Amino acid sequence: MKPDPIAEQRPVLDALSRSMFDPALSGGCPLLGEMLGALGDDPVAVQLMLATPLWKIPGLMLSAALLYRACADPAHPLARYLPGRDAPLDAGFRGALHEALVRDRVTLAALMERHTYQCNPPRRLAVSAVAIAEATRDWPRRSVVHVDVGTASGLGLLLGHVAARVGGARIGPEQALLELEIELHGGQVDPRALVMPEIERAVGIDLDPPDLRDPACRAWMRACQYTVAEEWAIFDRAIDLVLERRPRIERGSATDLLPRIVAEMPPGQPLLVTDTYVAVFMSEDEREHLRRELDAIAAERLVVWLSQDPPVPLGRHPERTTAGVPIPAALVERIHREMFGLVCVTTWPGGVRTPRLVGVTHPGGCWLEWHE
Numbered sequence: 001m002k003p004d005p006i007a008e009q010r011p012v013l014d015a016l017s018r019s020m021f022d023p024a025l026s027g028g029c030p031l032l033g034e035m036l037g038a039l040g041d042d043p044v045a046v047q048l049m050l051a052t053p054l055w056k057i058p059g060l061m062l063s064a065a066l067l068y069r070a071c072a073d074p075a076h077p078l079a080r081y082l083p084g085r086d087a088p089l090d091a092g093f094r095g096a097l098h099e100a101l102v103r104d105r106v107t108l109a110a111l112m113e114r115h116t117y118q119c120n121p122p123r124r125l126a127v128s129a130v131a132i133a134e135a136t137r138d139w140p141r142r143s144v145v146h147v148d149v150g151t152a153s154g155l156g157l158l159l160g161h162v163a164a165r166v167g168g169a170r171i172g173p174e175q176a177l178l179e180l181e182i183e184l185h186g187g188q189v190d191p192r193a194l195v196m197p198e199i200e201r202a203v204g205i206d207l208d209p210p211d212l213r214d215p216a217c218r219a220w221m222r223a224c225q226y227t228v229a230e231e232w233a234i235f236d237r238a239i240d241l242v243l244e245r246r247p248r249i250e251r252g253s254a255t256d257l258l259p260r261i262v263a264e265m266p267p268g269q270p271l272l273v274t275d276t277y278v279a280v281f282m283s284e285d286e287r288e289h290l291r292r293e294l295d296a297i298a299a300e301r302l303v304v305w306l307s308q309d310p311p312v313p314l315g316r317h318p319e320r321t322t323a324g325v326p327i328p329a330a331l332v333e334r335i336h337r338e339m340f341g342l343v344c345v346t347t348w349p350g351g352v353r354t355p356r357l358v359g360v361t362h363p364g365g366c367w368l369e370w371h372e
C-alpha cells in the first residue's frame, strides 16, 4: 500500500469534518463537513494542502479559498451548494469539488499563501461572557477595561455589547447589540447567578489586523465562516457593528502593548484580558512572556485572563493549555477525535497566578461544556 502523503494532516481533517456535523452548530454544517471529508481523497487538493504549512491548518485554508471563489461567482461549480441555494450534497458534489479544484488550482494556491484562516465566529463572545462572569463573581461591581489580544478584525471587542442566552438565562447588558445563544452542558455553573462586569472601554491588539473596509478582506473572512445561513447572518451583523463602532485596535505584539495600555488606566481599575485562538499560535516563550506581563499587572489591580484556545497547534499530544494548566489524559485522547477549544480563566488571588481549565467549547462557540 502506498504511504498516505497527508498522513500528518488526515486526523485533523477527519476531526474537522466530524465537528462540522455537530447539530449544535445551527443544525450542523454539512457543506463544510462533506468538503473537509472529501479534500483528503482529491489529488489536486492534496497537492495544495501539502504546499501549505501545517500551522495554517491546510484543510481549513483550502475550504476557505474554495468558498471565497464560490461566493464571488454564481457560476462557480460549488456556488449552488451555498446557503440560500442549498443544492443537495449528493453524488455530484465530489465532482463539483474536483472541477473547482482543477479550474482554480493556481488562484487557490495564491489565496492559501497570502491569507491565514480568520474564523472569528461571534458566538465565541458568548462563551467568553459565561466564563468571565463566573471567574469575576467575587469582584466588586466596578467597570473594567477590556483588552482583546490578537483581536484580528476586532469582533472580540464587542464583548461588552453582547448578551449570551444560555440555559434560560441572559448574561450581558440590557441594551446589548447582539444576542448570542449557546448550549451549556455539565458542571456546577448556574448561568442565572452570573453577571458580566460592565466594560467601560475596549482596546484590541493585533500583529496584523485585517482591514474590514476592504471588500476583499471582508469576503475572505466571510469565506472562513461556517456555511450556515444563521451563522452568516450573525457574522454579517457583528462585522457591521465593528465597522460602525470603529473600536481602537493597536498594531503590535500583545506583550509590548499590553503594559502600555494598562499604564493609561486609573489605579485600581480591574482589567479583563481575552485571547481567543491566539496564544496557541505563540511560542511557549512568548506565552510565558505574556503570563509574566500579566503577573506584573495583577500585582497592582484585579485581572482576569480568559484564554479560549484549541489544543491542536500545540501538538498531537499537548500537555498543557495555553494558560499552563495540565490537560487531563481523557481530553488529550479526545483531541484525536474532535475539534474543540479549551477554556481557561486565570486570576491572581492573593497575588498568585491561578489558572483553571473551566471547560471545553465548540470551535464556533455553539456549546460550552463546563468541567468544574
Ligand SMILES: C[S@@+](CC[C@H](N)C(=O)[O-])C[C@H]1O[C@@H](n2cnc3c(N)ncnc32)[C@H](O)[C@@H]1O
Pocket: 117, 118, 119, 120, 121, 124, 149, 150, 151, 152, 156, 205, 206, 207, 208, 209, 252, 253, 254, 255, 275, 276, 277, 278, 281, 282, 286
Ligand atoms: C486565529 S486569529 C484569532 C482571531 C480572533 N481572536 C478569533 O477569535 O478568531 C489569531 C490572531 O492573533 C494575532 N496574533 C498572533 N500572535 C500575536 C501576538 N503575539 N500579539 C498580537 N497579536 C497576535 C494574529 O495576527 C491573528 O490576527
